[in-house]
Amino acid sequence: MCGLAIEIQDNEVLSIKGDRQDPFSKGHICPKAVGLQDLYKDADRLKRPVQKINGAWHEITWEKAFAVVCEKLKQIQIDHGNDAIGLYQGNPSVHNLGHMLFGPTFAKLLKTKNKYSATSVDQLPHHFVSQNMFGHMMLIPIPDLDRTDFLLVLGANPMISNGSLMSCAGFPARLKSLQSRGGKMVVVDPRYTETAARSDQHLFIQPGTDALLLLEILRTLVIEDELTPAPPLLEMMSGWAKLLELLEELPSDLSGPTGINLVTIKQLARDFAKAKTAVFYGRMGASTQSFGSIVQWLGNVLNIITGNLDRPGGAMFPTPAVDIVKALGKYGTMNKQNRYFSRVRNLGEFYGELPVAALTEEIATPGPGQIKALITSAGNPVLSTPQGNQLAKALETLEFQVAIDIYINETTQHADIILPPATGLETDHYDLIFNNFAVRDFAKFSTALFPKEKGALYDWEIFKNLSQGMRQKPLPWWRGKLELWLNPRRMLDIALRLGPYGQLRTWKPGGLTLSRLMSRPHGMDLGSLKPGLPERLYTKDKKIALVPELLKNDLPRLFNSSFIDPGKKLVLIGRRQLRSNNSWMHNVPRLVKGPVRCTLIMHSKDAHARGLSNGQEVTVTSRIGSVKLPLEVSQHIMPGVVSIPHGWGHSNTTTLSTAMQHGGVSINDLTDPLQLDELSGNAAFSGVPVEVH
Numbered sequence: 306m307c308g309l310a311i312e313i314q315d316n317e318v319l320s321i322k323g324d325r326q327d328p329f330s331k332g333h334i335c336p337k338a339v340g341l342q343d344l345y346k347d348a349d350r351l352k353r354p355v356q357k358i359n360g361a362w363h364e365i366t367w368e369k370a371f372a373v374v375c376e377k378l379k380q381i382q383i384d385h386g387n388d389a390i391g392l393y394q395g396n397p398s399v400h401n402l403g404h405m406l407f408g409p410t411f412a413k414l415l416k417t418k419n420k421y422s423a424t425s426v427d428q429l430p431h432h433f434v435s436q437n438m439f440g441h442m443m444l445i446p447i448p449d450l451d452r453t454d455f456l457l458v459l460g461a462n463p464m465i466s467n468g469s470l471m472s473c474a475g476f477p478a479r480l481k482s483l484q485s486r487g488g489k490m491v492v493v494d495p496r497y498t499e500t501a502a503r504s505d506q507h508l509f510i511q512p513g514t515d516a517l518l519l520l521e522i523l524r525t526l527v528i529e530d531e532l533t534p535a536p537p538l539l540e541m542m543s544g545w546a547k548l549l550e551l552l553e554e555l556p557s558d559l560s561g562p563t564g565i566n567l568v569t570i571k572q573l574a575r576d577f578a579k580a581k582t583a584v585f586y587g588r589m590g591a592s593t594q595s596f597g598s599i600v601q602w603l604g605n606v607l608n609i610i611t612g613n614l615d616r617p618g619g620a621m622f623p624t625p626a627v628d629i630v631k632a633l634g635k636y637g638t639m640n641k642q643n644r645y646f647s648r649v650r651n652l653g654e655f656y657g658e659l660p661v662a663a664l665t666e667e668i669a670t671p672g673p674g675q676i677k678a679l680i681t682s683a684g685n686p687v688l689s690t691p692q693g694n695q696l697a698k699a700l701e702t703l704e705f706q707v708a709i710d711i712y713i714n715e716t717t718q719h720a721d722i723i724l725p726p727a728t729g730l731e732t733d734h735y736d737l738i739f740n741n742f743a744v745r746d747f748a749k750f751s752t753a754l755f756p757k758e759k760g761a762l763y764d765w766e767i768f769k770n771l772s773q774g775m776r777q778k779p780l781p782w783w784r785g786k787l788e789l790w791l792n793p794r795r796m797l798d799i800a801l802r803l804g805p806y807g808q809l810r811t812w813k814p815g816g817l818t819l820s821r822l823m824s825r826p827h828g829m830d831l832g833s834l835k836p837g838l839p840e841r842l843y844t845k846d847k848k849i850a851l852v853p854e855l856l857k858n859d860l861p862r863l864f865n866s867s868f869i870d871p872g873k874k875l876v877l878i879g880r881r882q883l884r885s886n887n888s889w890m891h892n893v894p895r896l897v898k899g900p901v902r903c904t905l906i907m908h909s910k911d912a913h914a915r916g917l918s919n920g921q922e923v924t925v926t927s928r929i930g931s932v933k934l935p936l937e938v939s940q941h942i943m944p945g946v947v948s949i950p951h952g953w954g955h956s957n958t959t960t961l962s963t964a965m966q967h968g969g970v971s972i973n974d975l976t977d978p979l980q981l982d983e984l985s986g987n988a989a990f991s992g993v994p995v996e997v998h
């Protein structure tokens with residue numbers, strides 16, 4: 306979403322800089338954007354479909370590839386039933402316009418219950434909680450970063466990640482302006498992160514205990530300080546009495562397991578409440594833990610009862626040019642959860658997806674409904690999902706595997722056929738999804754800089770062909786014609802016209818169309834976030850559900866949980882790095898050069914107690930497996946906590962020449978598929994018990 310100014314000559318990139326005229330990113334750029342030129346030129350990137358025959362890869366034509374894939378998939382469904390096909394969609398699928406628009410049709414045609422995505426190793430609790438509190442799984446409150454006076458960050462590292470469910474295209478500058486207008490940022494994180502280093506206050510927290518911290522904050526404000534929302538706000542919610550009751554009946558002092566003392570927690574609560582405006586922001590570390598949904602719920606409650614929901618400087622609902630909440634409309638409100646369950650472990654679905662922590666067992670466990678064929682698109686689950694090493698083994702037992710991906714990597718190397726799309730600088734972009742989670746309303750269309758290679762296909766063209774091949778019956782003639790006519794630009798144009806600023810919605814001259822948007826290559830600023838409650842709520846009674854039953858009923862699991870004493874045993878967390886992008890940009894030399902980054906960070910006290918020293922190779926062992934990597938002794942982590950960055954572990958059987966040299970190990974060879982936020986099914990990566998030798 307950051308504007309880029311790219312200088313080119315013929316087919317060569319001369320320079321990539323931040324676009325200062327972009328009203329949203331204002332010149333911000335990160336190393337990944339500079340790396341786009343290397344992706345464009347990467348000799349390891351696939352341009353033609355490849356098929357594995359007797360262990361060796363051969364280029365084949367698109368016609369043959371589509372024919373083989375569709376024939377195989379259909380045959381497997383005839384032999385074993387529809388659910389025998391598994392589908393996993395990875396992170397770039399939501400950052401890719403064509404994939405977003407054409408992937409869903411194909412997914413639906415598969416008629417399988419075995420659909421998975423990166424959502425259940427990421428933000429699933431946010432959707433789950435929004436569904437239950439606001440009535441719509443995509444109606445997610447976003448920090449109004451540019452106007453807030455107090456930003457409370459739990460489990461996020463926006464100095465590195467640039468904000469997530471808080472798309473802000475240049476967090477460092479926005480933080481600077483927050484602090485220069487007298488605002489404060491408090492960071493609660495088991496590691497003294499790059500963001501913590503820029504904060505006004507940092508608190509170490511024992512991984513997985515944020516829910517306890519938030520309950521103590523709420524008890525302080527509501528019970529001790531008798532905070533009561535103003536009548537208009539009370540009118541807008543249901544469940545205030547239930548909240549009072551719940552907080553009154555809390556077990557005494559919950560602070561112990563958090564490692565933060567109660568006095569500090571109470572002070573934090575009061576600082577938050579007394580700030581002119583304040584906002585709780587919880588992300589990966591707060592979501593991918595055993596109580597991820599409870600944390601997101603209580604964080605929302607904190608924003609709501611302090612009057613900070615839907616007001617400038619608090620948490621607000623964006624109004625982007627293509628409003629996914631409105632576009633999904635009723636679909637997003639239908640409470641599609643737990644309609645069916647995973648075969649082996651009975652994990653509930655959410656909006657047609659099962660938790661990806663169940664994928665390995667669904668492939669590896671024989672019986673009716675077993676996955677026999679897997680399709681992955683824009684994903685690398687061997688490196689990104691719990692017990693990835695076991696998944697890799699399971700993939701070898703499949704009857705058929707196909708990947709839509711640009712690389713032969715740790716996951717796609719197990720495939721029979723890979724269908725590679727043209728991407729990056731070769732493709733148009735409009736951010737259909739992340740404008741819905743941005744701190745400012747904004748629209749920008751970036752046209753492809755270079756044409757795709759002759760004979761190459763885009764993701765959307767691949768999906769179009771696959772959909773055609775998977776249809777059991779030909780479409781009625783008019784649908785057929787429509788399908789032929791549709792492409793991402795045409796679809797986006799319609800969506801923009803129908804959107805909140807669109808020509809068809811506003812009927813004003815100057816209403817948004819794609820051509821109007823394209824005439825503004827730096828993008829269009831659509832203003833600060835706008836209040837919109839209660840109208841925007843999708844709950845039946847048009848009120849915020851402050852204490853949804855499902856969440857309240859999950860509290861006993863929290864209270865009965867046996868927490869590890871802070872500092873007593875070692876627990877593992879992950880981390881993100883500025884020059885990494887999950888698992889897939891490590892083939893870009895400029896993003897991997899320099900000192901080894903895949904290290905185990907451990908507090909000096911813990912290292913000393915084990916007689917370990919900096920740089921030494923150590924073995925880290927969890928219930929699932931063990932990995933060896935160099936130790937990095939540090940003061941910048943909580944004693945008792947160790948950290949491995951996620952996205953490494955490049956195996957030398959791929960064709961990623963650069964990534965292989967910088968291999969590292971995968972944290973997900975240690976993470977445990979049984980450790981979940983049981984309510985939503987999201988993987989709980991934070992706080993995996995480990996031993997280090």
Ligand SMILES: Nc1nc2c(c(=O)[nH]1)N[C@H]1C(S)=C(S)[C@@H](COP(=O)(O)OP(=O)(O)OC[C@H]3O[C@@H](n4cnc5c(=O)[nH]c(N)nc54)[C@H](O)[C@@H]3O)O[C@H]1N2
Binds near residue numbers: 427686690710886973
């Ligand atoms: N332990 C631990 N595990 C984690 C995380 C963590 O913090 N800790 N983070 C989790 C999170 S937040 C996420 S989002 C996931 C990410 O996990 P995944 O989505 O499974 O994996 P990525 O590493 O993003 O891999 C993306 C794949 O898409 C391909 N690709 C890139 N561009 C395109 C394109 O335009 N089209 C197509 N078809 N393919 C493309 C790349 O080659 C790569 O193979 O990992 C999760 N796993």
Ligand SMILES: Nc1nc2c(c(=O)[nH]1)N[C@H]1C(S)=C(S)[C@@H](COP(=O)(O)OP(=O)(O)OC[C@H]3O[C@@H](n4cnc5c(=O)[nH]c(N)nc54)[C@H](O)[C@@H]3O)O[C@H]1N2
Binds near residue numbers: 466511514594883
């Ligand atoms: N450079 C770069 N940017 C990225 C990505 C990338 O790979 N590289 N990935 C993108 C993606 S897919 C996503 S989802 C976003 C994620 O964006 P963020 O959520 O901002 O990124 P993380 O670094 O995963 O932050 C999680 C933080 O939670 C902390 N943490 C771990 N366990 C706990 C816990 O139990 N409690 C608390 N309070 N904190 C905990 C970790 O120490 C870490 O600092 O980043 C996006 N941006």
Ligand SMILES: [Mo]
Binds near residue numbers: 396427
């Ligand atoms: Mo993510």
